[in-house]
Amino acid sequence: MSSTKGLLSGAARLRNELNPDTPPEESNDSNDEQGNHLNDYGELRLPEMHGNIHVITIIGQVEGHLIMPSQNKATKYEHIIPQLVAVEQSPEIEGLLVILNTVGGDVEAGLALAEIIASMSKPTVSLVLGGGHSIGVPIAVAADYSFIAPTATMTIHPIRLTGMVVGVQQSFDYLEKMQDRIIDFVARHSHISAAQFRQMMTTTGELARDVGTVVVGEAAAECGLIDETGGLSQAMDKLRQMIEDHKASEQGQEARIDPPREKAPADKPGPIFKRPHRDWRKGEKP
Amino acid sequence: MIWSIISEEDIFAGQPVDMPALRSVDHLGKRLLIRPGSDGWGEIVSLLSTAPADFLDGRFAPGTRIRL
Structure with a gap:
């Protein structure tokens, strides 16, 4: 039943797109959103890609x-x-x-x-x-x-x-x-x-x-x-390299922050929470 | 104040009669610039997203018609 509905709504949409001047027909399926139309046309859905x-x-x-x-x-x-x-x-x-x-x-x-x-x-x-x-x-x-x-x-x-x-x-x-x-x-x-x-x-x-x-x-x-x-x-290569440097810098900072406070000598300053500004152009690294 | 290689006279030359103003709308969780039509539908002009993967999604391809 749901597949029949899908076919009907897909056909209605196809009619709308082929005849853009005519008023579009409403779909009977209230849950049928625009987002499903790729499935209706039988096109492949691209896999989810989450780039950094x-x-x-x-x-x-x-x-x-x-x-x-x-x-x-x-x-x-x-x-x-x-x-x-x-x-x-x-x-x-x-x-x-x-x-x-x-x-x-x-x-x-x-x-x-x-x-x-x-x-x-x-x-x-x-x-x-x-x-x-x-x-x-x-x-x-x-x-x-x-x-x-x-x-x-x-x-x-x-x-x-x-x-x-x-x-x-x-x-x-x-x-x-x-x-x-x-x-x-x-x-x-x-x-x-x-x-x-x-x-x-x-x-x-x-x-x-x-x-x-x-x-x-x-x-x-x-x-x-x-x-x-x-x-x-x-x-892209430069950006990836900079991201790696950035991560290494953050890990280095975390290593400095990690020691628990009670074990730190009382006369030493506390952990550094503020990341120092680095100029990538000058090749400055932590 | 404009700093452009295009002259202000050309930039603000006026709107062509046959070109309706673009509207930005939210559609399926994405922000889109659309050209509204008179039939209650709009045509996607561009997708406003920083995620490159969104541009591979045919639902947001320029030219796709969506109901407003």
Whole structure:
């Protein structure tokens, strides 16, 4: 009986999909949810897979305080930030891969994402594919280790201001402050100096319609903006290696914490509960 | 403030008439971006998840129609 119901509901769904303009028929089975349709069609159900590495993609525009019209492909920070928090919180997730193909977007949303990625305790690796332009640059360098595909590009150009300008000097000062926030973040999280990054921002003669610099693949790694050129396998290998180092570090800490308090000499300090910050780029290990 | 290689004029050029705004919904425990249709059904545009395995699940494949 249940198999007959399943066949009937499957047939109803098939009719709905073949004739999307006609009103869909309701299934008689109240328990029959959308999730069963793979069984109805006889397709194989993929086995459950629980990986320890999760991925976040930053694609199109980085959408912030203003909702972008839907012709823009946009990554919304209200979607990404809870995901980052969930990754940090979940004990099953041991590493995060951030894949970027972005044209830039909202400065504050981009910096928010960059800061949250940089402050995560779990190993993070970023991979720039296609393009990691403008506000994509701080997001890319925020990860513990960054990769760029050999053909990917990063455009570094000044922040612009459009619309009515009330006070020229004040507007200029504000723009400069915003720019300094970005330059400071990039210099702190990559091997490029603030002076060199600022110079790249204001280079003339490279872009037809703007000032700035375009760095392609290897050049991004050579100037110290990105750690290495590579693709998915290199990024995954690096992340796995960092996860192993991270685990070893935690086990080392637990070994230090493990001795019971009553056996510890009274004149020695107590166990260290706070994990020291380690910079993966400098190869710092516990 | 926008910092992008696309000009603000192009970003905020206005919404094409034939392109309804996307909606984010929860479906089978996953958050999805869908394009709602006028018939009470919606088409999945993208899956918002960090778990790579979720993207192998055909129930959340872009283009799949779900009842809203």
